[in-house]
Every structure is written in structure tokens, then in C-alpha cells.
Amino acid sequence: MGTAKAAGPDRARIAAEQAVACPLLEGIDLSGAKGVLVLVTAAKGSLKLSESRLAMSTINAYASPDAHVIYGAAYDDSLGDEIRVTVVATGLSRPNVRRQNIQVVQGGLRTGTDNVAVGLPPLGGMEYGTANTNVPSVWRTNRTQASERVSALASGGMDDVEIPAFLRKQAD
Known part of the structure; x- marks a missing residue:
């Protein structure tokens, strides 16, 4: 981002060149940008169409011909005769940045406060049930398991309103 x-008499061109040369854009080449947003602001009576065209042509000279350039104008009476x-x-790219390869670490998953390794089965050995995948999992689950959970919660002293509704519905 740059602003100036x-x-x-030549305020549009000077402001556009200074905005491109702004310290915030230091070391950034606009010719690699995929998109450029430009806002030209001036007092209501002082902004001329020729000035906005001049500012845009100056910025287009720095930008890539493939860049999508969007222009906007705003009025700010506090600027007086300035623009x-x-x-x-x-969409700036960094051609010199070297990407680091991600290393996959084999071993156990460490969890808990004592950082004890928890063994996980290898990914290749896992089998996923693909039967009846068109049927929602709520309908595929065994309703006796849900009713056992609800019974255990009820016998533990929970009221019906304290037992989650989805468990009560699965048990029905």
C-alpha cells in the first residue's frame, strides 16, 4: 500500500509517482501485481477528470499489463488544493522465497500433561465401512446403545431435561 x-499544476502525476514510490511499497515491483486498487481523493470542486486520467496512466505505467486495475474517486474538502x-x-508473488518441505514424523501422538505417547493404528490398516452410506448415521446406529446411555444418565441422578435431547431422540 502506498499513499501520497x-x-x-502537475499534482496528479506527482502524487501517483510518490504513491508508487512510498516507503510502504519499498522493494515491491508493481509489475508482478495481479490487482491494483487506486483511490484518488481531492476537494469536491478541484478534482478534474483529466487529473484522474493522468494519475491512472501513471500508475498503469508501473503495473503489469495483465493486472486488474480498479479506480475510485472520493471527495475530501479538508484537502483544499491538494490531491x-x-x-x-x-496478488504479489515472491519468486525468491524457497519453500520448505514438510517432514512427516512417524511415531506416537503425544497428548496429556505428562506427554505420554499414544499409539495409533497405521493409516493403511484402517478400514472404513462404506455400506449404507446413503442412510444417515443416526439411523445406522444401534438404538440400544443410545437407550443404555440415557438409562445410565437417568440412574445417575439426571432429570430428563438434563439429558441431551439428541440422546433422548436416539433412544426413542
Whole structure:
């Protein structure tokens, strides 16, 4: 992101060039940007169409021909005879960044406060039941298990309103 203000006869071009050269955009080449947002702000009576065109042509000279450039204008009477150009570049790539390979660590999963390894079955040995996958799992589960859970909770002193509704419905 870069922003700059300028005043005078060539204020649009100067503000656009300073916005591209802003310290926030230091070391960033706009020619690699996939998108560029540009906002030109000036006092209501002082912004001319020719100035906004000049600011956009200046920024388009720095941007890639493939970049999607979006232009916006705003009025701010506190600027007086100044113009402010704000540039936001998006989709910048980093060609020099080397990606690190992710290492998969084999072994047990460590959980708990004592960091004890918990053995997990190997992924290849797991079998998933694919029978009746068109039927919801609530209908496939054994209702006796749900009724046993509800009975255990009720015998433990819980009222019917304290037992979760989904368990009561599965038991019915």
C-alpha cells in the first residue's frame, strides 16, 4: 500500500509517482501485481477528470499489463488544493522465497500433561465401512446403545431435561 499528497499544476502525476514510490511499497515491483486498487481523493470542486486520467496512466505505467486495475474517486474538502493518491497492490508473488518441505514424523501422538505417547493404528490398516452410506448415521446406529446411555444418565441422578435431547431422540 502506498499513499501520497501533492499540490500544484502537475499534482496528479506527482502524487501517483510518490504513491508508487512510498516507503510502504519499498522493494515491491508493481509489475508482478495481479490487482491494483487506486483511490484518488481531492476537494469536491478541484478534482478534474483529466487529473484522474493522468494519475491512472501513471500508475498503469508501473503495473503489469495483465493486472486488474480498479479506480475510485472520493471527495475530501479538508484537502483544499491538494490531491491524494492511494495505491493498494494485491496478488504479489515472491519468486525468491524457497519453500520448505514438510517432514512427516512417524511415531506416537503425544497428548496429556505428562506427554505420554499414544499409539495409533497405521493409516493403511484402517478400514472404513462404506455400506449404507446413503442412510444417515443416526439411523445406522444401534438404538440400544443410545437407550443404555440415557438409562445410565437417568440412574445417575439426571432429570430428563438434563439429558441431551439428541440422546433422548436416539433412544426413542
